[in-house]
Amino acid sequence: MKAIVEETKANARRNMTKVEVPSFMNGMGKGKKIGMVNMDEDDVTGWKAHGETIPIGFERVSEFFKWPDLFPEWIDEEEETDVPSCPEIPMPDFEVYDSLDLIVAKLPCKYPEEGWNREVFRLQVHLLAANLAVKKGRRDWNWRTKVVFWSKCRPMLELFRCDDLVKQEGDWWFYEPEMTKLEQKVSLPIGSCKLALPLWTQGMFCS
Numbered sequence: 001m002k003a004i005v006e007e008t009k010a011n012a013r014r015n016m017t018k019v020e021v022p023s024f025m026n027g028m029g030k031g032k033k034i035g036m037v038n039m040d041e042d043d044v045t046g047w048k049a050h051g052e053t054i055p056i057g058f059e060r061v062s063e064f065f066k067w068p069d070l071f072p073e074w075i076d077e078e079e080e081t082d083v084p085s086c087p088e089i090p091m092p093d094f095e096v097y098d099s100l101d102l103i104v105a106k107l108p109c110k111y112p113e114e115g116w117n118r119e120v121f122r123l124q125v126h127l128l129a130a131n132l133a134v135k136k137g138r139r140d141w142n143w144r145t146k147v148v149f150w151s152k153c154r155p156m157l158e159l160f161r162c163d164d165l166v167k168q169e170g171d172w173w174f175y176e177p178e179m180t181k182l183e184q185k186v187s188l189p190i191g192s193c194k195l196a197l198p199l200w201t202q203g204m205f206c207s
Contacts, residue, residue, distance in 0.1 A: 016043040019150065022172040025050055028146075033098060035132055037105035038125050039150075047104070054097065058128060059090040060121065067118040070190060086190065089124050094135045101138050105129040107151035116153070123190075126156050130186050133177060144176040159185055162206035 019042045032051030036044055040055060047053050069087050107125055110116040129147055137145030144164075149155045152171050164177040 016041060018043045019046060021046045021050070022148070022169045022174070024167050024169060024172075024174055028102070032101035035097065035100040035103045035136070037103065037129055037132070038108075039104065039106050042106065051101065054100070056092055056097065056128070056132065058092040058124075061089055061124045065089075065120045067115070067120060070120070070123075089120070089127060089190065091128060091131060094131065097132075097136050099138050100132065100136045102146045102148065103129050103132045103137060104148045104150070107149050107153060107155060109151045109153035111153050123156075126159055127186065127190070130159050130177075130182055134179065134183050134186055137179075139179060140176075142176075143179050145179060147175045147177060149173040149175070157206065165206075 019039065025047075028050065030050055034047055034051050034053050035056050036047075036053050037056045037058075044053050065087055105125055105128070108119060108122045110119060116122075129149070133145050133147050137147070139145050147160070149160075150171055151173065155173055155175070159182070160173075160175050160177060161181070164175045165173065166176050167174045
């Protein structure tokens, strides 16, 4: 039985996607604490040369949780009895993690499917990475921390601005966000269902 279990684990490892480390990591030194978000199904052994990889556990948002739940087409702002509310997007217990030198996250990308940029799970991963940077990211003398995304789709400009993008290499996006601005963004209510101005607007582009 033990041999069967070991063989099953070995087959699972062989079937994992090998995550190649981008070349810009070579200039970041060794011995780092690297938070890995949404990369449990991938082989991240290549990152161990740069430090300790720490999987960030979280409850994936329900597949029944849709974009209109956060951004309904119509809200009765004059309703006096019922207070508008939004469904919660699950987040991990950030307190169980030590400070991180780097956050690495795999973003879902269903482009060119219709509505690919309005996937709640994709939003959840963005918010998780942003909150990790704010709550657990080590900051340099410029008050910035390091966040790296792996995705064929560009990360959301509403959270990770053009000015914060340091380098793009293939499907890798390396950011050093200005933390005061990122802190403000993650503190805002998410969704027009709370009668807040929608954080995820349309028509944002980098020049």
